């Protein structure tokens with residue numbers, strides 16, 4: 001308990017809303033901030049970090065770990081898109097895709113999922129030689145969703161569903 005209070009005090013002391021160091025984020029235990037976004041550290045049980053208004057970053061990562069630093073940047077990339085999209089569109093077009101992504105390799109996850117690729121694009125993460133094109137496509141997609149009205153998006157959703165149903169019918173079982 002005493003240790004937790006010490007850690008809490010430490011987080012308060014080093015807290016800086018405009019902090020730009022990924023390492024400082026990873027050194028925090030309860031909370032910190034990154035480029036104006038609030039960061040909450042989560043118990044290490046959950047394997048994945050995520051962005052939902054604040055950046056939720058799992059605990060137990062080493063401050064020097066480059067892949068952990070990249071993850072902080074990546075979550076901030078989501079934060080930029082979240083601000084652009086608003087929460088509802090973000091949950092539908094970025095969150096849903098990510099939750100349903102079981103079975104993808106890491107490379108596929110960050111290239112094929114447009115919300116993931118766009119997050120990387122926002123912060124300039126290079127994952128492979130071919131990742132930039134996918135990131136650009138992802139970012140263009142997110143920008144289009146951000147600008148589209150809900151009415152337009154609903155229309156697209158129902159027309160996609162209709163097409164899907166028709167093609168299901170056309171296929172002999």
Ligand SMILES: [Zn+2]
Nearest residue numbers: 074078116119
């Ligand atoms: Zn992500």
